[in-house]
Amino acid sequence: DADVTQTPRNRITKTGKRIMLECSQTKGHDRMYWYRQDPGLGLRLIYYSFDVKDINKGEISDGYSVSRQAQAKFSLSLESAIPNQTALYFCATSVGANYGYTFGSGTRLTVV
Amino acid sequence: DAKTTQPPSMDCAEGRAANLPCNHSTISGNEYVYWYRQIHSQGPQYIIHGLKNNETNEMASLIITEDRKSSTLILPHATLRDTAVYYCIVRVAPMNSGNTPLVFGKGTRLSVIA
Numbered sequence: 001d002a003d004v005t006q007t008p009r010n011r012i013t014k015t016g017k018r019i020m021l022e023c024s025q026t027k028g029h030d031r032m033y034w035y036r037q038d039p040g041l042g043l044r045l046i047y048y049s050f051d052v053k054d055i056n057k058g059e060i061s062d063g064y065s066v067s068r069q070a071q072a073k074f075s076l077s078l079e080s081a082i083p084n085q086t087a088l089y090f091c092a093t094s095v096g097a098n099y100g101y102t103f104g105s106g107t108r109l110t111v112v
Numbered sequence: 113d114a115k116t117t118q119p120p121s122m123d124c125a126e127g128r129a130a131n132l133p134c135n136h137s138t139i140s141g142n143e144y145v146y147w148y149r150q151i152h153s154q155g156p157q158y159i160i161h162g163l164k165n166n167e168t169n170e171m172a173s174l175i176i177t178e179d180r181k182s183s184t185l186i187l188p189h190a191t192l193r194d195t196a197v198y199y200c201i202v203r204v205a206p207m208n209s210g211n212t213p214l215v216f217g218k219g220t221r222l223s224v225i226a
Binding site: 004033035040041042043044045048058059088090092100101102103104105106108 | 148153154155156157158199213214215216217218219
């Protein structure tokens, strides 16, 4: 099993629908992150969490919300999806004193 | 965190060394240089990091200039599987960062050619 698992891998949804992207990890890391990637661009940070009781907005949090249900789980929600939220979404984890981030395989979301 | 400048794309012949440059002229004394790569829409993968000394691991070498204003990632014998986007990131080390997440730029698209 992958260290960082994202579900679903691909999703097509309609404008206005609520959708949740899930991330779970088996690395025991405290810190978890959600990034978004648009074609030809780098990754942009949406939200991040340093422990279960800590949630922080990133660069582009508008239109998104998150839930840190447990140390190992960090979910990203689009309350009312819109077409410009069509993108590749990545979850990542890290340890506080560790320099490397571990990324999941991504969720490709299309809003039509 | 200091900003970085990378060429948008580079080509390298298979089996040759790939040298990827990164300019970070505004780097501060407590900021590290990190390199990640992303292979075709997969999640980014950590490669290496350094402060001021050159570093080497099983994947690559990192050469940082003496004034620390630029660095070069070296893949000694590039293979087709090294074709990817390579990101150079400068940030304060985690223990001193106040918990600042990584910020990715657009990176360099390296194409390894057979």
